[in-house]
Amino acid sequence: MAKRIEVSGLHAYYGGTHAIEDISMTVEPRSVTAFIGPSGCGKSTFLRTLNRMHEVIPGARVEGKVMLDDDDLYAPSVDPVAVRRTVGMVFQRPNPFPTMSIYDNVAAGLKLNGVRRKSQLDDIVEDSLKGANLWEEVKDRLGKPGAGLSGGQQQRLCIARAIAVQPQVLLMDEPCSALDPISTLAIEDLIAKLKNQYTIVIVTHNMQQAARVSDRTAFFNIAGTGRPGKLIEIDDTSKIFTNPEQKATEDYITGRFG
């Protein structure tokens, strides 16, 4: 059920600011693609264009084409709400709904989509929590608030919430940057498991993480402050980290770059 993403000629803007310029790439299904690059290079912005979350920021807009298999996400007839249901997202900081229990957090997306039967909800919640490697830790306190979990558990809860609606693609925006090393490891293990089912795109600041979890890596860069971010190159992760095509990529990988 994972799908291929094909982006062509994509630009994104915040009001008058040109944030990313002319990006084209293909993201393969059932694989992990990592986006790396310096701060402000537009990698998170680009990620958010893949489920039309970019446009929820006032004044933000997108030009270009994003194909999910045969569907253009930005076609006029497409409802962004349907896009976001198909392309799930996990954020930098764990953001469970603070007033909801663990169970309700996972079930939130399902209830929106009209799943009402208790037994069905129970099954999917359990599957999703298992899928997110969280079930064992929380099965006895599903009714407790999600905000009471540790940071790493909260992030896995958010992943469970995202996969509960069975998306085609899972976007992760620096999912480990607010977590300690042990929680990070748990998430990375989870990513390795999830890629058998989903197309995963992960933005990360951490190059070792990109090297550990991803099959392909895309390097983004920015020519200077106020200039739009660009895709420098995308290739197999092993190639990017050992023998990149571009000088800029090599400089960044080897740390010769701010």
Added chain:
Amino acid sequence: MSTPSTSLGSVSASRKIKDRLVQGLVYLAFALAVIPLVSLLWTVVKHGTARFDATFFSHSMNGVAGRDAGGGAYHAIIGTLEQVLIASVISVPLGVLTAVYLVEYGRRGRLSKVISFFVDVMTGIPSIVAGLFILAMWMLTLGIGKQGQGFAGSLALSILMVPTVIRATEEMLKLVPNDLREASYALGVPRWRTICFVILPTALPGILTGVMLAVARVMGETAPLLLTIAVTKAINTNPFSGPQSSLPTFIWDQAGDPNQHAIDRAWSAALVLILIIMLFNLAARLIARAYKPTGR
């Protein structure tokens, strides 16, 4: 909303309808709030201009009966301005000093907690109760201004003004960065000088804005004045002796009279009152904008 020819699936019709429905309701609610505002301002302007003339601003109601044309609100305007001015003179120092105590001295102490609690209580005092209190204490117990007195009205207004001034000043003092205090202490400047010459001036525009809004608020208060200043038709420029008039009580008095001339005067006074209040509100906003702290 035709189903899109994609495999993305679509949002179910009922969810979309619900979303649209709520959007419609929310727009409707806003329109609903604007209707009375527009109606109110429109009628005040329309009827208010009938007697918005020179006589209105230069004459009192002395010797003018409800059914007579003419007459004016000069005495009421004078009364309102004096009463509000005195109320400000009383409540601004009291309010600012209390806020200084709460923020600069009493931080987290027992006394400041108690004061803070009672400031909240004071904010909720119905205006008529403030009037009753001044009636009971000032006029009935101390026996001052038994026949009504402008100053008694000012006292009642002060009770309503003080908590507003305290809260506004408190907010502003809290916004003053701690670095500024420490920098000043580090230079060996005593605390009171730091507060008077560093902290209060920094917070001044915000405090002024708060005071202006408080003034605008009490200017329209009627209930406490009804109990304290008594109603007079004559000009009395001395707030410390004898009954005074005020714009709100003037409106109350004239609106209660069935004659058209009186009702016209009530509308004009309402227009004058709204104009003065808007002026204060506008001034407050301009001050706030002109000195808006950068980086917020």
Added chain:
Amino acid sequence: MSTQSGVDAAVGARHRADTRRLSTGRTGDRIFAGAARGSGILVLAIMAAIAVFLIWKAIPALQDNKANFITSQDWNPNATPPKFGIAQLAFGTVMSAGLSLVMATPVAIAIALFIAYYSPRKIASGLGYVVDLLAAVPSIVYGLWGLRVLAPHMDGISRFLNDVLGWIPFFGGDSPGKNSIFTASVVLAIMILPIISSISREVFLQVPRANVEAALALGATRWEMIRLAVLPYGQSGVIGASMLGLGRAMGETIAVAMVLTFVPGINIHLLEDGGSTFAANIAKSFGEASPTGRGALIASGLVLFVITLVVNMAARAVVARRKEFV
């Protein structure tokens, strides 16, 4: 110190000078701190005085009262013997304020949502200002408008409600009018709308962006996002805001006094002319009140004071509880 060497003496002199300068600072500090503290204490004293004087001046009238102060519906403190009770006033106050709350709260929440989440960002603060303008209009002007503009329109509305909802006792009765508790509550609703709406707006704007985005990323429509992320977060803030509005509505005097026509006795038919509230009764009967009458009014004001106090305290407690999240 005089026996020490020159250097030490210089240091000592500077030290003395310093102490002197510091001590002037201390005197100033003491005066200023004293003034600040004194002001705070004065505020407390005023609050205490309000309670003391209201009670003190109410007692003689209450002692002369030949009717039950709580349960009597009469208000004849000027008669001999004086007979007065607050039953009718309490009924009118609770009914008019409660009804106004029922009308104002949903609209205020919707307005807050409109400004925070529906209106274009550029004009949002301008729209907020429009709503705040409603708060700047003095109550006497609301009263004038309510009496001369709104009340004539309420005639038809009251009759319509009476026809449709007449089976509910509150909307029943034979002669719906325009100077009823219902009309008063409409005016009150307009007056408390900006209070509830502006606090709710503040609360809604504080909803963390992360929660909003979490809902949207799950494929929530705007309304579903509001239901998932905004309303649960803002719930207690909104409840607190409406209770503050309730307190305000209960204490409102002039607008109610102008709109209502006084008819003695409790009338549960809220669409019919008549009714009174604590505050409106004080404003209306003060003019011809005898000394006992004044005392009676002060006693009723004391009751109003206590009621609004309780409501406001509860409201603040609810708003403060909100901080437990986050």
